[in-house]
Amino acid sequence: xxxxKQNSPSLSVQEGRISILNCDYTNSMFDYFLxxxxxxxxxxxxxxxxxxxxxxxxxxxxxxxxxxxxxxLSLHIVPSQPGDSAVYFCAASPMLNSGGSNYKLTFxxxxxxxxxx
Amino acid sequence: KAGVTQTPRYLIKTRGQQVTLSCSPISGHRSVSWYQxxxxxxxxxxxxxxxETQRNKGxxxxxxxxxxxxxxxxxxxxxxxxxxxxxLYLCASRLTxxxxxxxxxxxxxxxx
Numbered sequence: 001x002x003x004x005k006q007n008s009p010s011l012s013v014q015e016g017r018i019s020i021l022n023c024d025y026t027n028s029m030f031d032y033f034l035x036x037x038x039x040x041x042x043x044x045x046x047x048x049x050x051x052x053x054x055x056x057x058x059x060x061x062x063x064x065x066x067x068x069x070x071x072x073l074s075l076h077i078v079p080s081q082p083g084d085s086a087v088y089f090c091a092a093s094p095m096l097n098s099g100g101s102n103y104k105l106t107f108x109x110x111x112x113x114x115x116x117x
Numbered sequence: 118k119a120g121v122t123q124t125p126r127y128l129i130k131t132r133g134q135q136v137t138l139s140c141s142p143i144s145g146h147r148s149v150s151w152y153q154x155x156x157x158x159x160x161x162x163x164x165x166x167x168x169e170t171q172r173n174k175g176x177x178x179x180x181x182x183x184x185x186x187x188x189x190x191x192x193x194x195x196x197x198x199x200x201x202x203x204x205l206y207l208c209a210s211r212l213t214x215x216x217x218x219x220x221x222x223x224x225x226x227x228x229x
Contacts, residue, residue, distance in 0.1 A: 032215055043121070043207050043220030044160070089160065093215070103214035104150065104173045109159035 003027045004092050006108035015117050019077040023090030023108055026071065030092040034105070035064060035075045038087045047088075048075070080115045087112050119144065121221035123208050129227045135196040138224045142189050142210030149191040150218065151183060154205040163206075166191055167214075198228045 005024045013019045021035075031052035036044035050057040050064045050073070057064050063076045077084055087110040093103050122141040130136050142149050150173075151163040162175040166185035183193040189210075195202055205225050209218035 034217055036220075041205075041223075041225070043123075043209075043222050046217045046219060049217055091218075104162055104165050105209075105218055106162065107152070107160040109157065 004108040010112040012114045016079045019080045021075040029094045034091045036089040123221035127225045138193045140191045140208030146210035148211040150209045152207045203228045
């Protein structure tokens with residue numbers, strides 16, 4: 001039962017253009033969402049997060065959009081750079097005070113982004 | 118501030134052996150989680166510890182176990198290793214339950 005889905009295993013974009021990475025979730029208890037970037041043989045690096053009280057969060061070239069009714073979030077990278085080439089993971093968890101003690105992060109399978117010079 | 122430290126970085130073991138992996142979280146972080154990454158499977162959650170108590174456990178056999186010490190350092194143990202246990206094992210620490218997790222570099226385990 002995959003609660004966080006990244007349906008595109010890979011994405012290729014030109015340098016300078018926009019990269020849009022998508023993520024869908026099924027668990028309605030999720031209301032804290034994160035994006036991570038991972039290079040081979042390294043641990044994931046935190047990029048940006050968003051809680052359900054917002055529909056957009058921006059940090060430099062990275063913007064995350066959340067559509068709660070559609071249970072969908074996306075990461076926009078503008079402009080894309082060759083150094084952005086990596087696997088991007090979407091993750092989700094319930095927020096504190098949502099009940100129970102299950103605050104674990106659930107990850108999608110990742111999308112390999114390739115930015116071509 | 119030091120990041121999450123995992124040791125060793127690489128390990129080769131034989132089927133049937135056991136292995137212990139270590140993780141030192143960021144200072145002040147009390148939550149430590151472990152994940153297994155294999156090609157095409159993303160990050161599979163193993164377990165999470167908070168203040169020495171296991172709070173969550175993923176869908177892995179009992180051969181996989183862990184613990185957390187009073188200084189928040191954590192160890193993960195895999196007994197009776199199988200070829201399919203070959204993976205990158207990642208440890209992550211969090212300050213609180215609803216903050217971002219910071220990952221270590223991982224331990225690459227190869228079972229031959």
